[in-house]
Amino acid sequence: MTTTESDAPEAPKKTTVTVTVDGITFEAQPGELLIKAAQENGVYIPRFCWHERMKPVGMCRMCLVEIEGGRGYPPACTTPVADGMVVHSQNDTVKQIQDGVLEFLLINHPLDCPVCDRGGECPLQDQTLAFGPGESRFVEEKRHFPKPIPLSELILLDRERCIQCARCIRFADEIAGDVLIDFIDRGDRMQVLNFEEQPFDSYFSGNTVQICPVGALTATQYRFRARPWDLSTAETSCTTCSVQCRGAVQSSSNRLVRLLAVDSEPVNHGWLCDKGRYGLEWIHSDNRLLEPQVRDGGTRREVSWPDALDRAADAIETAKELHGADSIAVLGGARGTNEDAYVWSVLAKGVIGTDNVDAQLGDGLPAEFVLGMERAEIADLDGASAIVLLDHDVRDEVPVLFLRLRRAMLELGVPLVDLAPVAHGLSAHAAVVSRRVPGERITAAVHDEITRVTEGRDGPVVVVVGRGNLAAGADSVVGVAADLARVHDVRFLSTLRRGNVHGALDAGLTPGFLPGRTTLDAGRDWFAERWGGVPAERGLDAEGILRAAGDGKIRVLVLLGSDPISDFPDATLARRAIDAVDTIIAVDAFESESTERADVFLPCTLWGEKAGTVSNLEGRVQRVGRKVAPEGTAMDDWRIAGELALRLGRDLDLATVDEVTDEIARVAPAFAGVTSDIVESARDGVVLPFSAHAAEIVLRTRDLTLMADDGAGVSWDPIKVEGETPAEPVDEAEVAAPADAPPLYEWDGHAAQPDPPGRDAYALRLVVGRALYDDGRLVSEVPLLQRLVGEPELRVHPSDLARIGVDSGGQVKVTSTRGSQVVAVRSDAGVPAGIACMDFSADALGAALLIDARQPVVDLRVESLR
Amino acid sequence: MSFFDDANLTKAREIVARYPRAKSAILPLAHLAQDQNGWLSQEAMEQIAELTATTPADVLGTCSFYTMLKRRPCGKLVVSVCTNVTCLVVGGPEVLDHLEHRYASEPDVTVEEVECLAACGGAPALQVNYEFHERVSPSSAEEIIEAYRSGTLRARTVSGASVA
Amino acid sequence: MPDLTPNGATGGTSGGTGVEETRIVTRRLHDRVDDSWTLDGSLASGGYEVLRAVLAKGDAADVQEQVKLSGLRGRGGAGFPTAQKWSFLPPNSFPRYLVVNADEGEPSTFKDRMLLELDPHQLIEGITIASYAVQCNLAFVYVRGEFALGHERLTRAIDDARGKGFLGKNILGSGFDCEIVVHRGAGAYICGEETALLESLEGERGMPRIRPPFPAIEGLYAKPTVVNNVETLSTVPHIMQMGGEEYAKLGVNRSTGTRIFSVSGHVNKPGNYEVELGMSFRDLLYGLAGGIREDRKIKFFIPGGASSQWLTGSDEHLDAPLDMDFVQQTFGVMLGSGAVMVFDETVDPVLVAWRLAKFFAHESCGKCTPCREGTGWVEKVLYRMSQGLGRPQDLDLLVSVGSNISPGLVNAPFVQTTICPLGPSAVSCVASIDKFFRDEVLTRLSNDAGVHA
Ligand SMILES: Cc1cc2nc3c(=O)[nH]c(=O)nc-3n(C[C@H](O)[C@H](O)[C@H](O)COP(=O)(O)O)c2cc1C
Ligand code: SF4
Numbered sequence A: 001m002t003t004t005e006s007d008a009p010e011a012p013k014k015t016t017v018t019v020t021v022d023g024i025t026f027e028a029q030p031g032e033l034l035i036k037a038a039q040e041n042g043v044y045i046p047r048f049c050w051h052e053r054m055k056p057v058g059m060c061r062m063c064l065v066e067i068e069g070g071r072g073y074p075p076a077c078t079t080p081v082a083d084g085m086v087v088h089s090q091n092d093t094v095k096q097i098q099d100g101v102l103e104f105l106l107i108n109h110p111l112d113c114p115v116c117d118r119g120g121e122c123p124l125q126d127q128t129l130a131f132g133p134g135e136s137r138f139v140e141e142k143r144h145f146p147k148p149i150p151l152s153e154l155i156l157l158d159r160e161r162c163i164q165c166a167r168c169i170r171f172a173d174e175i176a177g178d179v180l181i182d183f184i185d186r187g188d189r190m191q192v193l194n195f196e197e198q199p200f201d202s203y204f205s206g207n208t209v210q211i212c213p214v215g216a217l218t219a220t221q222y223r224f225r226a227r228p229w230d231l232s233t234a235e236t237s238c239t240t241c242s243v244q245c246r247g248a249v250q251s252s253s254n255r256l257v258r259l260l261a262v263d264s265e266p267v268n269h270g271w272l273c274d275k276g277r278y279g280l281e282w283i284h285s286d287n288r289l290l291e292p293q294v295r296d297g298g299t300r301r302e303v304s305w306p307d308a309l310d311r312a313a314d315a316i317e318t319a320k321e322l323h324g325a326d327s328i329a330v331l332g333g334a335r336g337t338n339e340d341a342y343v344w345s346v347l348a349k350g351v352i353g354t355d356n357v358d359a360q361l362g363d364g365l366p367a368e369f370v371l372g373m374e375r376a377e378i379a380d381l382d383g384a385s386a387i388v389l390l391d392h393d394v395r396d397e398v399p400v401l402f403l404r405l406r407r408a409m410l411e412l413g414v415p416l417v418d419l420a421p422v423a424h425g426l427s428a429h430a431a432v433v434s435r436r437v438p439g440e441r442i443t444a445a446v447h448d449e450i451t452r453v454t455e456g457r458d459g460p461v462v463v464v465v466g467r468g469n470l471a472a473g474a475d476s477v478v479g480v481a482a483d484l485a486r487v488h489d490v491r492f493l494s495t496l497r498r499g500n501v502h503g504a505l506d507a508g509l510t511p512g513f514l515p516g517r518t519t520l521d522a523g524r525d526w527f528a529e530r531w532g533g534v535p536a537e538r539g540l541d542a543e544g545i546l547r548a549a550g551d552g553k554i555r556v557l558v559l560l561g562s563d564p565i566s567d568f569p570d571a572t573l574a575r576r577a578i579d580a581v582d583t584i585i586a587v588d589a590f591e592s593e594s595t596e597r598a599d600v601f602l603p604c605t606l607w608g609e610k611a612g613t614v615s616n617l618e619g620r621v622q623r624v625g626r627k628v629a630p631e632g633t634a635m636d637d638w639r640i641a642g643e644l645a646l647r648l649g650r651d652l653d654l655a656t657v658d659e660v661t662d663e664i665a666r667v668a669p670a671f672a673g674v675t676s677d678i679v680e681s682a683r684d685g686v687v688l689p690f691s692a693h694a695a696e697i698v699l700r701t702r703d704l705t706l707m708a709d710d711g712a713g714v715s716w717d718p719i720k721v722e723g724e725t726p727a728e729p730v731d732e733a734e735v736a737a738p739a740d741a742p743p744l745y746e747w748d749g750h751a752a753q754p755d756p757p758g759r760d761a762y763a764l765r766l767v768v769g770r771a772l773y774d775d776g777r778l779v780s781e782v783p784l785l786q787r788l789v790g791e792p793e794l795r796v797h798p799s800d801l802a803r804i805g806v807d808s809g810g811q812v813k814v815t816s817t818r819g820s821q822v823v824a825v826r827s828d829a830g831v832p833a834g835i836a837c838m839d840f841s842a843d844a845l846g847a848a849l850l851i852d853a854r855q856p857v858v859d860l861r862v863e864s865l866r
Numbered sequence B: 001m002s003f004f005d006d007a008n009l010t011k012a013r014e015i016v017a018r019y020p021r022a023k024s025a026i027l028p029l030a031h032l033a034q035d036q037n038g039w040l041s042q043e044a045m046e047q048i049a050e051l052t053a054t055t056p057a058d059v060l061g062t063c064s065f066y067t068m069l070k071r072r073p074c075g076k077l078v079v080s081v082c083t084n085v086t087c088l089v090v091g092g093p094e095v096l097d098h099l100e101h102r103y104a105s106e107p108d109v110t111v112e113e114v115e116c117l118a119a120c121g122g123a124p125a126l127q128v129n130y131e132f133h134e135r136v137s138p139s140s141a142e143e144i145i146e147a148y149r150s151g152t153l154r155a156r157t158v159s160g161a162s163v164a
Numbered sequence C: 001m002p003d004l005t006p007n008g009a010t011g012g013t014s015g016g017t018g019v020e021e022t023r024i025v026t027r028r029l030h031d032r033v034d035d036s037w038t039l040d041g042s043l044a045s046g047g048y049e050v051l052r053a054v055l056a057k058g059d060a061a062d063v064q065e066q067v068k069l070s071g072l073r074g075r076g077g078a079g080f081p082t083a084q085k086w087s088f089l090p091p092n093s094f095p096r097y098l099v100v101n102a103d104e105g106e107p108s109t110f111k112d113r114m115l116l117e118l119d120p121h122q123l124i125e126g127i128t129i130a131s132y133a134v135q136c137n138l139a140f141v142y143v144r145g146e147f148a149l150g151h152e153r154l155t156r157a158i159d160d161a162r163g164k165g166f167l168g169k170n171i172l173g174s175g176f177d178c179e180i181v182v183h184r185g186a187g188a189y190i191c192g193e194e195t196a197l198l199e200s201l202e203g204e205r206g207m208p209r210i211r212p213p214f215p216a217i218e219g220l221y222a223k224p225t226v227v228n229n230v231e232t233l234s235t236v237p238h239i240m241q242m243g244g245e246e247y248a249k250l251g252v253n254r255s256t257g258t259r260i261f262s263v264s265g266h267v268n269k270p271g272n273y274e275v276e277l278g279m280s281f282r283d284l285l286y287g288l289a290g291g292i293r294e295d296r297k298i299k300f301f302i303p304g305g306a307s308s309q310w311l312t313g314s315d316e317h318l319d320a321p322l323d324m325d326f327v328q329q330t331f332g333v334m335l336g337s338g339a340v341m342v343f344d345e346t347v348d349p350v351l352v353a354w355r356l357a358k359f360f361a362h363e364s365c366g367k368c369t370p371c372r373e374g375t376g377w378v379e380k381v382l383y384r385m386s387q388g389l390g391r392p393q394d395l396d397l398l399v400s401v402g403s404n405i406s407p408g409l410v411n412a413p414f415v416q417t418t419i420c421p422l423g424p425s426a427v428s429c430v431a432s433i434d435k436f437f438r439d440e441v442l443t444r445l446s447n448d449a450g451v452h453a
C-alpha cells in the first residue's frame, strides 16, 4: 500500500530526547545513560568501573563530565540523558579532572607493565601513555601487598594493580549470584578478597579476568603465556555446550591460548563459563591420537589415511552385503559442525542406506519433540509471562543460559515456576516452587499457579526443558511438556547440552528424520532425488542400536566422536553392546573405553581447528572459526565422510566447507536460505527457519576487532561486532524453502507417558543430573579443570538420612535393579524427602552403573553399612 | 556446630527478626559475637552468614569496613585513645604513647589509637571497652586501666555491652 | 565508678560576661542533673506531654506546617530545611521509614552524644512526633558504635516508653503505631553520611550511594526514607510546644532557633552551649566558653567541625554571627555540625592540618578514586611537612592535588569530583593553610630537609 502526502499519519509524538555531547547532537532514548548514548553516537567517554552489562556504581570517577546549566561534575555513567542536555566531556576542566583521576590511580599502581598480562590492552596504560605527564608527582612510598594470591584454582589476584572498580565483585554478585568475593577494609587499604578457606569457586569466575580493566585479576591458564600483540584472533562460538556463546579465540604459535567472550545480545551478553573459557587446552593434550590406525591381529598400528579409509570402507561394504545396511550404525556427531553432521547424514542415510543413526546417546529427548516443538529464543525469556523450569542443573548443563534466566527473573521480574525435582540456585527467587517427582505428571494445582502468576502479563510461557534427570526416561519429560502445551501458551527452550546436538539433529543424525527437520517419510522423494536414495524404514535410536548390538545385530558401529560406555546413562547396556560388535570405526581425537576397542581409528579435527557452522539450543546458526592448523594429520569429520562415500562408490562433490554449507541451504528445508554468505554476514547468525526470523537479521558493518580506532585494547569492555539492520529487509519468500520441498515436522503434542511404578516407602527415587566439571573429555584433558571435579556423593533429605541411620559424610550401600554400589552420602535440605540426588559420572562411583534404561524411573534401596 | 551459645543464638534470632531484611542484622550480630568471644572469628562470621542468609565473604566484606570489629584476637580490655585534633593539642598523643609502651607486652590490654570520640569537651579522652574517661593524663589513664584490671572498675565487654 | 558526667553539660551562663545560653533542647539535662535520662525524670519535667497533645489533636499536616513555620534546618551538618525534606516523600508510598542519625563522628562534635546519654526520652518523643507527621510506623536510630552508654540508655528508654504506651501499637489510644529499632554502628565516620548510613543499616559496607535517587524516594530498603539528626528531632517537640512561628522568632534570618555548639580546644571552659543563632563567635568563645587559656590569642579556629575551612582570631572573624548563610557567603566556611575548635598561637597549623588529613584518609570509604587515593596522598605530604621534611613545592602540590578532589577548593557547598563531601572535606585544611598561613609555611618549607632526609 502506498501513502500519499495528504493521508500520511501525523508525525508520531517524539519519544526520543535530543542531546549534545562535545558538539555532536543526537537523539537518544529517555532514561538511557549518558555514557552509553554518547558511545553509540561516536563519543567515547573514558571509564573504568562502568560496564554496560552491570548496574552503574559511579565510583572510579573517570567519566565525569560538565553539563551546561548544572552544578558540579556528574558521572556520565550514572546520569540519564535529558532533552536539551548539552554536555562537555573534553573541555579543559573535564580534562583536568580526568588527568587527576588517572594520576590518583597511578600513584599506588606498580610500574610492572612489562610483566603484566594486561600490558598492551590496558586502559590505564593506554591513557597514561596518551595523556599522562612524563613524571610522577608522587614521591611517597607506594602501597604494598604480597604479589599475586590465588582467589581460586583458576584466578589470581594482584592487589597492587587493582584500581578498585568493583567490576569483579559486582559481576560475582549481580550477574552470577556467587557472592564469594567482596571488598574488605576501606579507604586506600580497600582490597578485593574471598573469605579465607572459601575460594572464589564460581562457574563464571573467568569473566572477572576479562572485565578487569587492569592486570589485577589474571587467569592461571593464561598467565605469562602470551602478549596481546602477539596473538591472532578468530571470531567463533564456543561449543562446549549448546548455548554456543560467541567468543574470540586467540592463538600464538599455532596454539590456542585464550578464549574471550564476545558480547552477543541474543545469546551470551558477553559472558562465558569457565569450562568453555579454560577448556580450550584439551585440543593440545598429549593424549590426542593424531594419525589413523587400524587393528592387525590384536594390536592397532598407525597407517596412512588411504589405508585406514579403505579398511573402514571395506568393513562397511562387507557388512552391508552380508547383513544388509541395517547392520551398520552411527552413534554420535553432536560435537562437530553442522557440515560434519550433514555429510555424515548423507553417508549413512544416502550412501550406505542405514537409518540407525543417532547423535544423542540416550541422554537427550526424542527427536520428534526437539525438532518439532514450538521453539523459544533465549531472548524470549526476557519477555515471557512466566518461565517454567523443569530441571535442577541448568547452571551445570548450559551455564550461560543460567545467567540469562537469572537476569530475566531478578532484573526483569519474570516469574519463575520451579518444577525441578530438587532445589537449585534459582529456587530462592522462584515465584512458585513445586518439586516434581520423577516420572509423575503435573498436577492441576501447578497449572493453576502458572495461570495465576501469568495473569496480566504478556508473552508466552517459556518452558525450559532438557534431560535433567538421566535416571528417568525421556518420555516422562515429553509427557510434562505435552501437559503444559495443552493448557498454556508455551514455547520451549531446550537445554540439551551437547555442544552441537541441535545442529546434528537438524542435519538428520537421528532416526526417522532427514536434514532440515523433515521426516524420513515426508522427505523421502525430495532427498532420494538429491542423494540417490534414503533408507526404507525408520531405524533405531541410540538405545535401540546398543540393544541390537548387544544382540549381535549390528556388525559395524561408527563412533562419531562418542564414547557410549561413559556417555550412555546405562553403562551396563553400553558395555555389552560395544563388546559384541564386529567392527568399530572410531572417528575421534582420543582413546576412550569405547574407542579402545576400535578396529579403525580415524583422527578428526576439533573445535578451533575447523571452520563451519553450528546451531545452538535456539536453532541459531552461527560460524565457528578455524584458528590453528590441525595437529598431525587429523581431518575434518565431513571430509572423512566424503572420502568414505567415494570409496563406497559415490562422489559427493564437496570440496570446501562453504560448499557444504551451501548444499545444506539448498537441500535441507529448515536451512533454506542459510547460505555460507549469509552466515558470514549476519552478525547474530540466523535462527531456523530463516523465513520465520528474517526480520531479526543484522548485517555486520565491521568485523570483530579487539582494538579501538586509536589502537587501544578493548577486551576489558564488552567486545562487540558492529552491525545494522539491512536497508532492504530480507524477503521472507526468498529465504523460504521451495514450494515442493518437504514440510518441516511439527510435534503433535503426543506423549507416550508410562505410569511410573508406585513408590515403596523405603525406596528413594533417583535424580541424576550433570555436573559442569564431570568426567568428560574436555575436563579430563585439562588438568586445571580436572582439579575442580567434585567427589561423587548421594544427596538426600536429612529426614531420610536419619531414617537410614547414617551421618552426613558417611558411606551407604545403594541398590537398583542394575546392581549395588557403596557411595558417600550427604544431607541436603534442598532434596525432598523420598528423593536421592546424584551427579552423573561413568566411573564406578557414579550413577551410570545404577541407571537402568529399561525402567521409566530408578528407585534405590539405601542401607547403612553397619 | 553453633558458634553462638544457646542464649545468644536465641538473641541472634530475635535480632534478625527486628529488621525487614535479615542482612541488616550483620552488625548487631557481629557485636554479639564479640560480646561472647572477645573478637570476631571466622566461625562467627560463618554463622552470621547463615543467620542472615548471606555468604561468609559478604559478612567479611561488611565487617572489615568497621574498626570496632576485631578480626584478630585482642586483649580483654581495649583501650581506645583519641589523638584527633582537640586531643592532639592538649596531650592525647602523650597518653597514647605512654599506654602503648606500658602495655606493649601485656596481652590482656590492647591499646589503639582512635579518631575523635565525641569527648572533645573533656579532652584528652579515652575509652576502655567503650566506657568514656575524660581529661586523662598518662598517669591517670594508667590508673584507670589498672582499676579495671584489678576489678575495682567493672569493664564492659570488648564490644561495649555492660556486664550484669 | 568512672566519671560519667558528659562533658560540657555543665556549661552555662558565663560569670560576669552577660552572655547567656538559651536552653531549650538542653533544658532538662541542666535542670535534672541526677535523672534527666530516666523515664521518671522525663515525666517529671513535661516529657511526652507534647506527644500526647499532638496525638490528641490528630493533625499530622499541622505538625508539618509548624515545623515549616519554625524554619528548622537540619542540625546534622548540611542545614537543609527539615519540613522541606519531609515534604519530598512521595504521597501514598508505604512503608516509609524515619532514620535518626546518631552517628556523630565529625571531629569535635559532641552534642548528640550528650542528648542520647542525658535526654533519650526527648529524642524518642521527637521521633514519635516526626513519625506521626510523615506517617511512618517504623523508625531506626543509627547510634555510633562507640556510644555504649548512649546506646544502653536509649534502648532502655525505648523499653520504658513502650511500657507507658508512648511507643508501640495504638500509642496513647490514638490508633497510631510506631516502633523504634536501635541499630549500633561499629566504627566508621562515613556512616554519618546519610546514604552510607542506610547502606550500613542494610548490613552493607558503609559506602555512600549515588544520588539520585534521593533517600526520600528510594532510601532504606529502597523505600521512601527521611534521615534526620538527633538534635533536629530533639527540637521538634519544643517547636510543637511553642508553635512554629514563635520558634522562628529566635535566631537570625534563615538561621532560626537555637543550636548546640560544641566548643573545644584551647578555651577555658570547653563544652556544649545552646545558644540562639545570630550570637557572635566572640560571645560564644569568650562570653560562654571562658576565653582562651592563659589569655593567649586565637591563632585559628575551625567553625563547623573538621570538614569546614578555617577562620582566624581576627576581629572580622570573631565578630561574625552564628548564621549559617552569612558565614558561608562571607567567608566560605560552614557552621556544619556546630563544633568550634579553637587553637591558640602555640599551635602549628601544619600539624593540625596533617592530623585532620589523617582522619579523613582513615575514614575514606574508598569508593571514589580521588578520595581514596587523594586523601592518603595529602596525608603523607602533610606528615612530611609537619616533621620538617617538606619541599618548597609541597604546598602548591597539595593545593593542586586538593583541586583534583574539589575543583577550586571551595567550601560549603563543595564542588567535588567525588560522590560525597568527605573527599573535599579532607582538603579544607589544605585550602585553609594556603589561605591564612601560606607565607609562614613557604618560609618553613624553604628551610626544610626535603623528602629524602
Ligand atoms: C562525611 C559525612 C559525615 C556526616 N556525619 C553526620 C553525623 O555524624 N551526624 C549527622 O547527623 N549528620 C551527619 N552528616 C550529615 C548527614 O548526611 C545528613 O545530612 C543529616 O543526617 C541529615 O539530618 P538533618 O537534616 O537533621 O541535619 C554527615 C555528612 C557527611 C557527608
Ligand atoms: S568521597 Fe570518599 S568517603 Fe565519600 S563516597 Fe567517595 S570515597 Fe567514599
Ligand code: FES
Binding pocket: A046, A047, A048, A049, A050, A057, A058, A059, A060, A061, A062, A063, A064, A075, A076, A077, A078
Ligand atoms: S565509569 Fe563512571 S564513575 Fe566509573
